[in-house]
Amino acid sequence: MKISADELEPLFDVLPDVVFFVKDSAGRYTHANQTLVRRLGLKQRSEVIGKSVTELFPSTMGGSYAAQDKRVLAGEIIENQLEVHIFANRTPGWCLTCKRPLLVRGKICGVIGISRDLGLPDGRHPTYDRLRRVLTHMQQNYAEGIRVQALAELAELSIAQLERHFRRVFQLTPQQVLTKLRIEAAMRLLHADDSIAAIGVACGFVDQSAFARQFKATVGMTPRAYRELARSDARNESL
Numbered sequence: 001m002k003i004s005a006d007e008l009e010p011l012f013d014v015l016p017d018v019v020f021f022v023k024d025s026a027g028r029y030t031h032a033n034q035t036l037v038r039r040l041g042l043k044q045r046s047e048v049i050g051k052s053v054t055e056l057f058p059s060t061m062g063g064s065y066a067a068q069d070k071r072v073l074a075g076e077i078i079e080n081q082l083e084v085h086i087f088a089n090r091t092p093g094w095c096l097t098c099k100r101p102l103l104v105r106g107k108i109c110g111v112i113g114i115s116r117d118l119g120l121p122d123g124r125h126p127t128y129d130r131l132r133r134v135l136t137h138m139q140q141n142y143a144e145g146i147r148v149q150a151l152a153e154l155a156e157l158s159i160a161q162l163e164r165h166f167r168r169v170f171q172l173t174p175q176q177v178l179t180k181l182r183i184e185a186a187m188r189l190l191h192a193d194d195s196i197a198a199i200g201v202a203c204g205f206v207d208q209s210a211f212a213r214q215f216k217a218t219v220g221m222t223p224r225a226y227r228e229l230a231r232s233d234a235r236n237e238s239l
Contacts, residue, residue: 005031005112017117019085019095022102024110027052027069039085058229060221061086072099072111082176084183084219085115086229092187094118094180096171118171127165130155134162135170135177142181143204148174178204183218186211190227191234199223 005022012020012033019039022031032048040056042048053069054062072078078099084092099113122128134155138146151174152162166174182203189199200211200223215223 009033012114017119019115021114022110022112023052023069025073025108027066027073027111029056030110058086058221060225060229061219064216064220068099069111072101072113073108075101075108077101078113082172082179082218083115084187086219122169125165125169127155127157128169130157131162131165131169134174138174138178138181142178142185143202145204146178179214179218183215186215186223187219187226190223191230196223196227 008020009031012018012035015033016035018033019036020031020033021029021036024030028050029048029052032045034045037043037045037048040048048056052062053065056062057065068078078097081097081099083095083097085095086092095115095117097113097115099111101108102110102112121132125131134151137151137154148159148162152159155162155165157165163173166172166177170177172180182205186199186203189202190196194202196211197208200208203211205211205214212222215221215226219226221229
């Protein structure tokens with residue numbers, strides 16, 4: 001028995017920490033749960049349906065999301081992509097995004113996906129204390145070259161065990177946690193006046209190009225566009 005998107009939509013409406021959506025082959029929303037509607041600063045689902053990401057999100061972010069959808073429409077499956085979503089109220093939220101091609105009779109006719117918010121760490125897990133020690137080390141040294149092998153030794157685990165337990169406790173791999181720490185630091189620094197190249201190096205990226213690629217993949221816009229958005233918001237608040 002197959003379940004349609006029409007049946008899934010009301011089920012996802014009751015999940016405040018999950019965004020659910022379906023888009024057609026042109027990238028227009030055909031389904032969206034109430035969580036997405038609220039986070040866009042809208043009131044009615046009808047304000048989302050029939051529109052594209054470039055109409056609903058700031059242009060810098062919408063273009064990035066549209067490019068991601070285009071890859072899925074070409075057959076790519078996106079699993080647990082770590083992202084920062086910045087909604088209408090400018091509140092950033094970390095989530096894991098999954099997108100798959102929507103198939104009808106074997107033909108790709110759209111995109112179906114979810115973005116689920118990162119939850120709190122599982123402090124009851126038996127390895128939590130050891131993993132917390134690793135996380136503290138990463139928080140203090142994210143700007144340095146960090147090897148997974150060294151993290152595993154710090155936790156007294158094998159690499160496979162470390163990665164498995166990190167997913168269980170933090171919902172992320174060690175590499176995703178490191179990326180999160182670096183991007184969070186970069187977002188803070190971009191509110192000041194240091195050069196983008198200097199910020200990239202200060203946050204552990206090998207060069208400005210690597211920094212820009214990772215920042216755009218995670219935040220949905222370039223570091224320069226994020227800085228301009230932050231400055232625009234600051235000017236508006238001062239008026």
